[in-house]
Amino acid sequence: MTKISLKDIAIKAKVSVGTVDRVIHKRGRVSQKALKKVQDAINELNYSPNFVARSLATKKQIKIAVFIPSPSLDSFWAQPLEGIRKAENFIKDFGFSIEVFTYNDQHPELIMQMTPQIMQGGFSCILAAPNNKEEFNQFFDQCKQNKIPYVQINTYLDRNDDLFICYIGQDSFGSGKLAAKLLDFTTKPSDTLLILHLEKEIYNAEHLIQKEKGFKEYFKIHNNHEIDIEREIFSDIHDKKKKKKFIRQMIKLYPNLAGVFVTTSKLHFVVEEFLEYGSDRIKFVGFDLIEENLSYLKKGQITFLINQNPTQQGYLAIMGIFDYLLKDETPSKIQHLPLDVVMEENLDYYLKEIKGTTMVS
């Protein structure tokens, strides 16, 4: 009942293990006759290589580069990083190692500066979160030139080259629809709902565009209440004066405001002001279980947060790369993770991460 080994194949095909090895790795130098015998034996015995032994034998160290926004600038990224570390812990005995590079998505010009360093680091694969559309299209072009395969997480950039392995993350469009549904629980006829982008250069952030589209899509289908959908952009969130002014203006502009959908994790920057100047009817929906948002959720001032399984994103991406490099398994191109609806009552379970090496999706 024990697994079929190379040797079993060799015996069955009446050749040496060296020949079988050559067939499996398509190294050539095998006669037609032997080739067929070996292939038949492999099929008959339903052989698949033992990747544990394979990993031990190929003593080559495999390096993976990770390129994500800095967790110290945006605490959201601590979570994917945690998943990445968890995966690293698992695959390190297979000779895999991980090197993390971080960027600031508010200063995308630095991304290009870091690119050469990453390209020349001798990495077998790159995991990147392409927050900035333009820069990362260039980055991935570089990957292509250097023949380095890559995986995307969190933000999806449509790429056609064959070095793009897969995307793992949320469906931004779907998350917009979900946000709409959550706000729609409490809408009344002729209410206003506001889509609020707290970022500059929206055009360059594909995921935000998709979220807005999804939100609007929901109300195209379900607009039984004649809800008024508005959208605004404001990026000076660190300038308190400007922020207050802006929010006052919003309240004035939209007297029937019943809900605010912030398309990033930055909802916490505006909740207080909306509550102060606006009516208490206003409900909020935003993204991500970062500390700053959680305090409002716990106080009941934010009703819903949408969680995008960040830890899982990082973990799955690394493990996918592992499968790809060690087992030659090609994953499906688009892997959408669940969009969790998080409120006070189920928050805890999302926070405590599963202990032990081997988490999983």
Place this chain on the structure above:
Amino acid sequence: MTKISLKDIAIKAKVSVGTVDRVIHKRGRVSQKALKKVQDAINELNYSPNFVARSLATKKQIKIAVFIPSPSLDSFWAQPLEGIRKAENFIKDFGFSIEVFTYNDQHPELIMQMTPQIMQGGFSCILAAPNNKEEFNQFFDQCKQNKIPYVQINTYLDRNDDLFICYIGQDSFGSGKLAAKLLDFTTKPSDTLLILHLEKEIYNAEHLIQKEKGFKEYFKIHNNHEIDIEREIFSDIHDKKKKKKFIRQMIKLYPNLAGVFVTTSKLHFVVEEFLEYGSDRIKFVGFDLIEENLSYLKKGQITFLINQNPTQQGYLAIMGIFDYLLKDETPSKIQHLPLDVVMEENLDYYLKEIKGTTMVS
């Protein structure tokens, strides 16, 4: 930069690898002097064994038994099984194999009949879903006698012996609270909410008791609307006549019925009748993304389903056992998985499972 190996330790401690091996495995036959030298070397070089090589060297096959309700009788169990298979696919190259035994929780007397077979199967570890309290306490006693460690999923049975490795699953109490919150979104003063157990022998199903407690707990804290909480038990769900009669009776008994919480995955058995005889104000909350429930969710007749991460439960349990047996890692005893609030808009993402060998939570 390559990892420290046994040999490195041997050289540093000026002994042979055999001696190092003896120290690591506590096999004795090592002098005090040598012991100390080796321990010091291990600490200094921060050595940890390469579990890939270890697995290859210990050629022994490790068998894991899985004991869960039959997926053909309760389709919920297809999902944990999927996670189990996924994990199996990963660990099979490590010489691990899995054998699945199923039982019928409606006929717990058969559980004891199967027990000897499982105990004598030569398993290194058992994964069980202890739906029936009494029988599984006996079952786990047997595990203890036979010195076979075990992991619980989905239902938690408090056990004190040191062969109980861990529990992986939802927090039943918390899921009750969450259900209460979901129904409370639309309650009005003096509404009635009904906790409905569609099982017999509730006293023997610990998780159901906990769900009820959690539900009531929520309204102890949040009862601003003077909601009336009722609870009923009905188990003849396959007898349509009795079922209809029962539901009519409920409607009559509770004229202000605004919500029904079914504590298992069997909500689909009663939705239609409640909708037929009752007011359309009645909202439903139940568990599990099984096909029968999903059709109602998609039609908008069920608003919320609570998902208990079943696939993950199975996957994590097996991988936990793997870590436990191969890496000597002791996991934390209680691992609560997230309680996902699933509605029409985010359903899809929970259904499509991540492709590839190595999922992971």
Place this chain on the structure above:
DNA sequence: CAAATTTATGTGGGCGCACACATAAATAAA
């Protein structure tokens, strides 16, 4: 047809570890 070249096949060492076995050192019994 022998020699040189190309192509096909087999052999052996090693990855890091576990484990059986052989040997050496220390201690006890004769």
Place this chain on the structure above:
DNA sequence: TTTATTTATGTGTGCGCCCACATAAATTTG
């Protein structure tokens, strides 16, 4: 002191695979 006995230590083989190298067979060239 010699011989058993116990205890300590080292060596060697193999897990399944990869890969470098040696050898053998087929083909080409002179």
